[in-house]
Amino acid sequence: MTKKFKNKTLEWLDYRLPIFSVLREALVDHPTPRNLNYWWNFGSLAGITLIIMIVSGLLLSMHYVAHVDLAFDSVEHIMRDVNYGWLIRYIHSVGASMFFLIVYIHIGRGLYYGSYKSPREVLWWLGIIIFLLMIAAAFLGYTLPWGQMSFWGATVITNLFSAIPLVGDNIVTWLWGGFSVDNPTLNRFYSLHFLIPFLIVGVVFFHIIALHKFGSNNPTGIDLNFKQEKIPFHPYYTIKDFFGFGIFFIIFSIFIFFLPNALGHPDNYIPADPLVTPEHIVPEWYFLPFYAILRAIPFKLLGVIAMLGSIFILFVLPWLDTCKVRSCRFRPIYKQFYWIFIFNFIVLGWIGSKVPEGHYLIISRICTAYYFMHFLFILPILGMFEKTLPLPTNIFKDSKKK
Amino acid sequence: MLKKIFFILFTLFFFIPNSFSKEDVKLKKQNWSFQGIFGRFDNSTLQRGLQVYQEVCSACHGVKRLRFRELTNLGFTKEQIVNYAKTFEILDGPNELGEMFIRPGEPTDTFVSPYKNKEEAIAINGAYPPDLSLLTKAMKNGPDYIYSLLVGYEDPPNDFELPDGLYYNPYHDGSVIAIPQPLYDEAIEYIDGTNASIHQLSYDIVNFLSWAAEPELQKRKALGLKVLIFLIVLTALLYVTMKEIWSRIEK
Numbered sequence: 001m002t003k004k005f006k007n008k009t010l011e012w013l014d015y016r017l018p019i020f021s022v023l024r025e026a027l028v029d030h031p032t033p034r035n036l037n038y039w040w041n042f043g044s045l046a047g048i049t050l051i052i053m054i055v056s057g058l059l060l061s062m063h064y065v066a067h068v069d070l071a072f073d074s075v076e077h078i079m080r081d082v083n084y085g086w087l088i089r090y091i092h093s094v095g096a097s098m099f100f101l102i103v104y105i106h107i108g109r110g111l112y113y114g115s116y117k118s119p120r121e122v123l124w125w126l127g128i129i130i131f132l133l134m135i136a137a138a139f140l141g142y143t144l145p146w147g148q149m150s151f152w153g154a155t156v157i158t159n160l161f162s163a164i165p166l167v168g169d170n171i172v173t174w175l176w177g178g179f180s181v182d183n184p185t186l187n188r189f190y191s192l193h194f195l196i197p198f199l200i201v202g203v204v205f206f207h208i209i210a211l212h213k214f215g216s217n218n219p220t221g222i223d224l225n226f227k228q229e230k231i232p233f234h235p236y237y238t239i240k241d242f243f244g245f246g247i248f249f250i251i252f253s254i255f256i257f258f259l260p261n262a263l264g265h266p267d268n269y270i271p272a273d274p275l276v277t278p279e280h281i282v283p284e285w286y287f288l289p290f291y292a293i294l295r296a297i298p299f300k301l302l303g304v305i306a307m308l309g310s311i312f313i314l315f316v317l318p319w320l321d322t323c324k325v326r327s328c329r330f331r332p333i334y335k336q337f338y339w340i341f342i343f344n345f346i347v348l349g350w351i352g353s354k355v356p357e358g359h360y361l362i363i364s365r366i367c368t369a370y371y372f373m374h375f376l377f378i379l380p381i382l383g384m385f386e387k388t389l390p391l392p393t394n395i396f397k398d399s400k401k402k
Numbered sequence: 403m404l405k406k407i408f409f410i411l412f413t414l415f416f417f418i419p420n421s422f423s424k425e426d427v428k429l430k431k432q433n434w435s436f437q438g439i440f441g442r443f444d445n446s447t448l449q450r451g452l453q454v455y456q457e458v459c460s461a462c463h464g465v466k467r468l469r470f471r472e473l474t475n476l477g478f479t480k481e482q483i484v485n486y487a488k489t490f491e492i493l494d495g496p497n498e499l500g501e502m503f504i505r506p507g508e509p510t511d512t513f514v515s516p517y518k519n520k521e522e523a524i525a526i527n528g529a530y531p532p533d534l535s536l537l538t539k540a541m542k543n544g545p546d547y548i549y550s551l552l553v554g555y556e557d558p559p560n561d562f563e564l565p566d567g568l569y570y571n572p573y574h575d576g577s578v579i580a581i582p583q584p585l586y587d588e589a590i591e592y593i594d595g596t597n598a599s600i601h602q603l604s605y606d607i608v609n610f611l612s613w614a615a616e617p618e619l620q621k622r623k624a625l626g627l628k629v630l631i632f633l634i635v636l637t638a639l640l641y642v643t644m645k646e647i648w649s650r651i652e653k
Contacts, residue, residue, distance in 0.1 A: 080467060239647050
């Protein structure tokens with residue numbers, strides 16, 4: 001047997017528990033396409049953000065009190081009395097927004113370069129599961145400060161379950177732990193908010209295992225068959241990721257230190273009051289596109305189904321997209337539809353922040369319809385008729401290579 | 403080409419929301435010293451603001467999240483704060499005999515709210531005078547809004563039906579507000595001799611409330627500048643290192 005490590009202790013330990021060789025394989029030797037562009041930074045960025053969220057959340061949990069009478073005050077106690085408590089809390093609250101921003105770009109990259117296509121379907125599924133868990137964690141976390149938006153957001157979202165026929169109301173009572181959003185609700189939300197990040201960590205491991213099975217996709221989308229097309233992860237992509245971290249931390253810091261509340265809602269600095277409903281109940285920005293889909297449909301149950309469907313449809317995307325060519329670079333028509341889709345999604349987000357009346361309602365319906373059209377009609381049909389550009393045989397023949 | 407159209411649409415899109423939404427009353431925007439990346443509080447206006455709070459607002463509003471010791475940030479000495487805190491009566495207890503008792507305030511105490519609870523406040527005022535600790539943070543453009551509200555009282559238009567016991571203020575939701583105009587020219591006499599115009603009083607109290615809502619602001623921005631400078635240098639070095647490492651294979 002060849003020795004893997006020069007250090008004897010390390011060699012002894014690794015022979016019995018091969019974590020070091022596994023880590024070395026994954027973080028050092030892992031053969032990675034040499035043509036990855038900056039859009040491939042966002043996976044590791046999401047990873048580092050997850051760690052930041054867990055660490056800052058852990059510190060917050062040491063001072064936070066999950067009780068309807070104390071939660072708001074304990075958050076203000078963190079802001080005012082805990083040493084650098086304001087920093088920890090702003091890292092956590094801004095971090096949630098950053099996490100979604102990164103993950104949206106990460107998903108957008110996957111859509112553009114066809115990273116969901118065979119043989120990476122399971123990798124894609126695991127990513128969607130992470131996204132769903134993130135949504136749950138973010139929603140639960142937003143209720144914890146027990147401000148007005150926390151309380152009313154929790155009320156609106158839990159009430160969605162009442163749309164389920166026959167047992168809806170019973171389910172809502174069961175979720176609440178009572179007959180209204182109250183202390184039992186806050187307690188269980190806190191408990192689950194603490195749990196979910198660790199579930200995410202678990203799924204992230206599977207995500208990485210699935211990724212390393214076939215390696216990263218690349219901007220050309222072609223399968224790499226030559227050794228020269230790949231380079232070891234370290235030092236090339238470690239340093240590139242670190243540079244990405246640097247840029248990200250600069251943007252993150254601008255928000256933490258100078259615009260900490262720009263992405264939040266001012267109403268959440270008013271303690272929760274079950275007797276006073278805020279004028280507009282809006283979720284955080286990262287939920288707005290889905291909120292728009294929910295409200296675009298006049299029947300509550302259908303709205304809920306559409307909202308969930310808009311995410312769950314991603315699970316079957318690898319089969320809805322019938323084109324064998326992965327990357328948008330070689331799909332001139334899909335490329336245009338891709339940008340229309342992104343624009344449509346952003347418009348949905350904008351509509352989500354508006355009261356659904358008049359032309360807002362009309363726009364939201366058109367955009368919702370288009371969202372599903374994109375997946376259910378455009379993608380399957382385009383795959384059959386689109387004339388794709390000739391694929392290069394290897395990445396060195398890719399004309400766009402720098 | 404399409405990318406260009408996309409970005410034009412994208413930029414346009416940020417201008418749409420304002421043109422679509424129903425017309426809001428224009429706030430009287432002020433230059434607040436605490437805004438911007440170098441933003442700092444001005445101690446003299448904060449101290450005057452405290453005086454306005456003390457002599458006018460505190461009759462009905464609390465700032466219960468503020469502790470006396472935090473007034474060191476306004477430029478007061480420890481001794482001044484100890485003496486100031488002493489002027490407040492704090493309900494404490496129970497003592498060994500099981501009784502609640504009144505003691506003079508200490509720097510670690512919070513400001514005392516004028517009412518025992520929300521119910522009492524409503525019973526006396528008819529409406530709830532909110533705690534002011536987080537007010538500027540709890541609304542959009544908080545400082546400008548509160549300033550405009552304070553200076554914005556006026557007589558209702560002829561066709562406007564003012565409900566009994568309410569006052570006309572175009573900046574408030576629905577143009578009616580439960581609190582009578584709290585500040586007037588010369589409403590108080592400033593200790594430092596500043597002319598107490600309604601603008602000055604409103605400006606000072608908004609400064610004070612902004613500080614009360616975000617006492618960490620100055621520290622946060624100062625730290626933020628250091629962090630940013632560090633990160634920019636670090637990122638530049640990482641960039642150079644990256645180029646160096648990648649040059650090994652990019653020949």
